[in-house]
Amino acid sequence: MPGIWILAEHKEGKFKKITYELLSLGKKLKSKSGEELCALLLGSGIENLANQLGPYGADKVYYLEDEVYKSYLNESYTQGISELVKSQDPSILLAGATALGKDLFPRVAARLGTGLGTDCTSIDLDNNLLKITRPIYAGKVLMEATIPQTKPQMATIRPNLVEISPVDSSKKAEVIKSKANPKKEDLRTMLKEILKGESKKIDLTEAKIIVSGGRGMKDKDNFKILEELADAFGEGSSVGASRAAVDSGFAPHDIQVGQTGKVVNPTLYIACGISGSIQHLAGMATSKYIVAINKDPEAPIFQKADYGIVGDLFQVVPLLTQEVKKLKSEG
Amino acid sequence: MLLGGCCYPLLFLLDDNIQQEQRLRKGGFVNIAVCIKQVPDTETKIVLNPDSTDIVTEEIKWVMNPYDEYAVEEALKIKGKYGGKVTILCMGPERSVEAIRTSLAMGADEAVLLNDPAFEGGDSFTTALALSKALEQLEYDIILTGKQAVDLDCSQVYAGIAEFLSLPYVSIVVGLELFPDQKKALAKRETEGGEKELIEVTLPAVFACQKDLNTPRYASLPGIMKAKKKEIKKLGLAELCLNPEHVGAKGSKLKKGKYSLPPQRKAGIKIEGEIPEAAAKLVKLLREEAKII
Numbered sequence: 001m002p003g004i005w006i007l008a009e010h011k012e013g014k015f016k017k018i019t020y021e022l023l024s025l026g027k028k029l030k031s032k033s034g035e036e037l038c039a040l041l042l043g044s045g046i047e048n049l050a051n052q053l054g055p056y057g058a059d060k061v062y063y064l065e066d067e068v069y070k071s072y073l074n075e076s077y078t079q080g081i082s083e084l085v086k087s088q089d090p091s092i093l094l095a096g097a098t099a100l101g102k103d104l105f106p107r108v109a110a111r112l113g114t115g116l117g118t119d120c121t122s123i124d125l126d127n128n129l130l131k132i133t134r135p136i137y138a139g140k141v142l143m144e145a146t147i148p149q150t151k152p153q154m155a156t157i158r159p160n161l162v163e164i165s166p167v168d169s170s171k172k173a174e175v176i177k178s179k180a181n182p183k184k185e186d187l188r189t190m191l192k193e194i195l196k197g198e199s200k201k202i203d204l205t206e207a208k209i210i211v212s213g214g215r216g217m218k219d220k221d222n223f224k225i226l227e228e229l230a231d232a233f234g235e236g237s238s239v240g241a242s243r244a245a246v247d248s249g250f251a252p253h254d255i256q257v258g259q260t261g262k263v264v265n266p267t268l269y270i271a272c273g274i275s276g277s278i279q280h281l282a283g284m285a286t287s288k289y290i291v292a293i294n295k296d297p298e299a300p301i302f303q304k305a306d307y308g309i310v311g312d313l314f315q316v317v318p319l320l321t322q323e324v325k326k327l328k329s330e331g
Numbered sequence: 332m333l334l335g336g337c338c339y340p341l342l343f344l345l346d347d348n349i350q351q352e353q354r355l356r357k358g359g360f361v362n363i364a365v366c367i368k369q370v371p372d373t374e375t376k377i378v379l380n381p382d383s384t385d386i387v388t389e390e391i392k393w394v395m396n397p398y399d400e401y402a403v404e405e406a407l408k409i410k411g412k413y414g415g416k417v418t419i420l421c422m423g424p425e426r427s428v429e430a431i432r433t434s435l436a437m438g439a440d441e442a443v444l445l446n447d448p449a450f451e452g453g454d455s456f457t458t459a460l461a462l463s464k465a466l467e468q469l470e471y472d473i474i475l476t477g478k479q480a481v482d483l484d485c486s487q488v489y490a491g492i493a494e495f496l497s498l499p500y501v502s503i504v505v506g507l508e509l510f511p512d513q514k515k516a517l518a519k520r521e522t523e524g525g526e527k528e529l530i531e532v533t534l535p536a537v538f539a540c541q542k543d544l545n546t547p548r549y550a551s552l553p554g555i556m557k558a559k560k561k562e563i564k565k566l567g568l569a570e571l572c573l574n575p576e577h578v579g580a581k582g583s584k585l586k587k588g589k590y591s592l593p594p595q596r597k598a599g600i601k602i603e604g605e606i607p608e609a610a611a612k613l614v615k616l617l618r619e620e621a622k623i624i
């Protein structure tokens with residue numbers, strides 16, 4: 001009974017991909033422990049979403065419904081989740097290492113008095129003990145860890161690591177609705193406003209293809225050619241930057257990749273005019289494929305790249321865009 | 332979830348809620364606590380010990396955690412604006428005093444080192460617990476931390492501190508405005524896809540600082556000289572009224588296992604030839620070998 005629980009994350013009426021990834025991972029764990037797989041959903045007026053999770057593997061969906069959950073706040077979410085967890089006593093509780101999961105789970109773990117492995121790159125079960133692997137020292141080392149004495153065993157999992165398993169459209173999940181408790185007037189935090197970003201592109205941590213620019217971009221306006229290449233690849237692609245590019249004012253901080261920026265894990269990372277410093281590599285070395293475009297044949301980035309072109313990025317990038325478009329139009 | 336009451340004479344005068352309210356309402360003097368950590372410099376080459384249970388620390392150059400520099404800077408800015416006192420708290424071995432001196436040289440007023448052999452091998456939970464015990468002995472209106480320490484990259488301590496002290500927190504803070512007279516703050520936090528949230532929060536509260544928040548100042552020479560003479564208070568298990576079972580490796584909820592080095596990436600191929608041909612070849616490889624396009 002106890003259960004493997006995952007936090008179902010959604011935005012603007014749709015589940016985020018990480019939700020399906022977590023359910024796929026949950027199914028693997030379930031095949032080892034036999035415990036039921038449950039999704040935890042918080043929101044208001046989203047029954048339709050609650051009913052969608054069965055085919056992805058959920059046996060049950062705990063749906064905490066309240067107006068207060070319309071916008072995310074760690075304070076209200078912690079309260080609702082912790083109370084439900086205390087009453088149901090699951091053995092495992094997982095979330096994505098997304099902006100929401102990273103903000104929320106540390107407090108839930110502290111409230112429940114249990115351990116949490118953040119930003120995990122792999123987890124497995126061995127005799128009902130969760131085996132956690134997480135990068136430390138900016139990915140220079142991998143650490144194994146367990147949470148042997150307390151429950152639930154908690155972890156946040158990096159997006160883009162788990163392949164989504166096939167959907168079984170006949171499977172239905174039991175939806176268990178519960179009214180939640182936090183009162184708006186008791187909260188000490190309040191979301192006043194959401195400031196939309198300049199770019200309509202998806203977040204770097206979820207992107208499948210990232211075109212990144214460094215100091216070699218020389219100017220803010222030149223980032224346009226990277227945008228164009230990302231657009232040519234289509235959905236799931238985004239633009240990133242090195243710290244030198246951010247500090248020179250070519251790009252906003254929130255697209256910085258690296259040790260003091262975002263840690264990304266795309267299928268393809270194209271580094272344009274980036275030398276490949278140790279701090280930059282910390283943020284992208286786990287990309288499946290790395291492409292380097294740099295005019296300096298000695299640039300360290302070539303040591304890590306699967307494919308490299310030595311040349312002027314201002315010449316190479318537009319040609320790549322052209323070639324990608326050509327291939328895509330050929331189908 | 333606070334373990335055990337305090338049995339030790341308080342080291343600092345506790346300011347009760349009403350007094351705090353009155354002081355802040357006058358719009359001045361903000362007490363700021365900043366929690367910092369000493370970590371290996373980001374350039375450090377990491378080497379594992381023979382039994383792969385930890386890293387070799389001998390050759391390492393230690394620095395203040397880069398994110399904590401933003402927290403210290405923000406504290407100094409707030410002090411500059413409203414008046415106040417900046418107190419540094421740091422948990423770690425004796426060598427951490429160097430990081431504390433750096434923050435004092437930047438302009439912090441007082442500092443506390445949490446140091447006890449019993450703290451060794453702890454996790455985020457035990458660290459937050461010890462820090463919250465030390466904070467209970469302080470006056471604070473806001474608590475600042477870095478968003479994560481770049482050694483174990485856990486990014487949990489700020490939340491634990493907030494939880495153990497029953498305070499609200501805002502993480503990944505890239506903008507902070509205080510309204511001391513209303514006992515409130517407005518924090519801008521980074522979420523994803525370039526989006527930011529504006530969160531209003533009642534003080535006291537914890538803020539975990541992100542890079543974009545400010546530009547940390549360099550320590551001035553007189554600052555460095557002054558910092559050398561400042562007393563750094565030391566607090567151990569007894570002063571923090573902590574049970575040895577609740578801290579360090581024993582109290583940890585997340586038990587560390589083996590360390591390993593990730594597989595090294597090998598250099599691939601440099602595509603030769605004229606640029607237009609190379610570009611076409613690369614796109615072809617991305618489609619056929621990597622199956623991306």
Ligand SMILES: Cc1cc2nc3c(=O)[nH]c(=O)nc-3n(C[C@H](O)[C@H](O)[C@H](O)COP(=O)(O)OP(=O)(O)OC[C@H]3O[C@@H](n4cnc5c(N)ncnc54)[C@H](O)[C@@H]3O)c2cc1C
Binds near residue numbers: 261273
């Ligand atoms: C505490 C700390 C944290 C840090 N965190 C990060 C981080 O999170 N992320 C990060 O990226 N960095 C980080 N850094 C900075 C890092 O050390 C490097 O300074 C930075 O990554 C360099 O960025 P870059 O490669 O764009 O610039 P450079 O190293 O200056 O490289 C520019 C490259 O562009 C090439 N180039 C120039 N013009 C062209 C052209 N026309 N065509 C093709 N190639 C061209 C050059 O050959 C060169 O290789 C951090 C540093 C510290 C100390």
